[in-house]
Amino acid sequence: MENNRQIYILQDVIVDGNASYTAGGQVRVESLNQTKIYLFIQYFDENDRFINDQVVYYPNLLNSYHELNISDTTPANAKR
Numbered sequence: 001m002e003n004n005r006q007i008y009i010l011q012d013v014i015v016d017g018n019a020s021y022t023a024g025g026q027v028r029v030e031s032l033n034q035t036k037i038y039l040f041i042q043y044f045d046e047n048d049r050f051i052n053d054q055v056v057y058y059p060n061l062l063n064s065y066h067e068l069n070i071s072d073t074t075p076a077n078a079k080r
Contacts, residue, residue: 015043015080022071025067037066038055041055043080045077045078056069
């Protein structure tokens with residue numbers, strides 16, 4: 001991948017407000033320099049308006065598989 005490029009993996013799910021959850025996955029980076037991995041959870045209301053987000057940053061993950069996890073409670077008016 002060229003320098004200063006990004007890759008996004010998206011999944012859109014329906015949620016209930018005020019619900020606790022844990023989301024996660026695995027990532028492996030073999031040969032990039034100055035890698036930055038972010039796990040974003042974005043919340044939207046029933047009209048698809050952005051409410052807020054939760055972000056976890058994982059710096060310099062190289063040469064093995066790494067677990068990425070985030071836990072939170074959805075906002076009361078979140079629908080996805």
